[in-house]
Amino acid sequence: MIFINLHIDQLKKKIIYRSNYRGTKEMDKLLGTFTKKYIDELSLNDLSDLEELLNVDDANLFNYYNDLDYDFKFKENHITILFKNYKYVDK
Structure with missing residues (x-):
């Protein structure tokens, strides 16, 4: 159980890092705050799905989030x- x-914990740290250092400041903020809000509530399967989502490029993620055209098949x-459904508010 300790190994799991x-x-x-290692997976969460990796996800937090990757969500905050994307390449564009907008996606750093959006994904960073999204991850911070939900990371401790997620199951192992959800964490795996979040890690997969973080593999998508910023342009497709931004467009998907904003209901614009994107060329990636999101699960x-x-x-x-x-x-x-996440409501990002820039402070």
Whole structure:
């Protein structure tokens, strides 16, 4: 059980890092705040789906989030639904 928790903690750290260092400041903020809000509530499957979502390029993620045209096939799952419905407010 300790090994599983260690793996989950390492996965969370990797996800947090990747969500905050995307390449564009807008996506850093959007994905960083999204991840911070939900990371501790997610199951291992959700974390895996979030990691997969973070592999998508910024342009497609931005367009998907903003209901613009994108050329990537997003899987519909708990993470993509949360992301699509996430209300980002720039402070």
